[in-house]
Amino acid sequence: MAAKNPSMRRRAAQARSGRHGLTRDRVVAEGRRLLRKEGMEALSMRTLAQRLGVSTMALYNHVSSRQDLLEAIAQDVVEDLYIPPVTSDWQHSLRAIFRALREVCLANPHAMPVIERAEVLPAIFRLMEAALAAFRHGGLGLREGMQAYFLLTNFTLGQVSYEIRGPFRGLDPGEAVRRGTILSRDLPLVVEAASTGEWDFNAAFEFGLDTIIDGLAAHSRKTPRAPRSKTRAP
Amino acid sequence: MAAKNPSMRRRAAQARSGRHGLTRDRVVAEGRRLLRKEGMEALSMRTLAQRLGVSTMALYNHVSSRQDLLEAIAQDVVEDLYIPPVTSDWQHSLRAIFRALREVCLANPHAMPVIERAEVLPAIFRLMEAALAAFRHGGLGLREGMQAYFLLTNFTLGQVSYEIRGPFRGLDPGEAVRRGTILSRDLPLVVEAASTGEWDFNAAFEFGLDTIIDGLAAHSRKTPRAPRSKTRAP
DNA sequence: ACCTGAACACCGTTCAAGT
């Protein structure tokens, strides 16, 4: 029985508390691995327990429900999000922020539906804070900033969701024309678009980002309110 | 046995084909009612069969799987979408089109997750066709039109999803401050935004719509390509 | 062709019991 200093003791205690060294962190980490490999459907309490060499019900000592587990995993993924620093070049900052959001989502494809279903995701507020700082540099008020934040977030997450599900899951006009579910007589432009060539997800994302930021810039020009000053409400 | 004309006979036959008058249409219609009242989780093959006074497996004569049923329901909902006519006032047309999309989604809240999960949704192409026509009036090329379509669609559906789940399911800074999951020291702007008052979903949607359309207008000014002409590719 | 009942292979979670 070698002596251990208090800090080592505490760390060991929280790392492996019960008989089997099961911990909330271990449960969440293994859950995340399972999610990454097999997807959300395959992530059942039973299979996760089996992977941890433990009975199903042991999990409930560290996680209050499957929903709780899924939210912890979503939280864990969003914590990987790197938030680029915000500078006075607010347009560049916004691009960097939402490209980073897209990257972390693309890197964790199976986590997307889990993130979208999460009830509570405190880690996302770091993103919100950075975006609001950028909007302030752009001369937008706080309320407009929040609206712009949801605009950019919904756009980004929606875009990534489509990208992950593969070549647009029934929204691809080319597919639809081939299947005959589309009539070129009724939908000439859709059919024309279908023969437009390969879809470029990166280009589509950058187009959306440009369009939104251009729109925000136009808005901030229309209602100038001390852009680039550091004034705060009293 | 009264005589029936052929058209009546055929209609009766397709309306109630088997012993119990069960039909794909009846299954889908009742499924949609159940979805509307109880939500997607509650829509099981067993409960739906019970409501139709039929054994569970009878459903499988008209629907190949639960997924098939859900997609048929999603299709049914999207067919309710009214597509406003597209005029040369492309900005006004776009507003009308995506307001209509938002309306039909808000009117069928429980259908949203089903629509988002659908693999194939031919009814949505009517929306795409109208939007592409409006973008053409705005002077956008077809590829840009498709990119703009996904931008507006993802924004609208994302916005509606948030709205339906109620006061932003863990994305509400006010909630987060109250729960103490947010530290005002680290996230000053988020905390400031939290005390900004009630959230107005309509205003947020209109802000997003304005921003995107302004951005598209700026884009079409930058790359003029015979705006408002009816030229088609040869 | 359409419908049925039983069965299979799963779920999340409760509960009483063990250490």
Add this chain to the structure above:
DNA sequence: ACCTGAACACCGTTCAAGT
């Protein structure tokens, strides 16, 4: 405090059998 096994109340779907 942490873990277990059995049980409960569900799932979607397959299959063999009926009409």
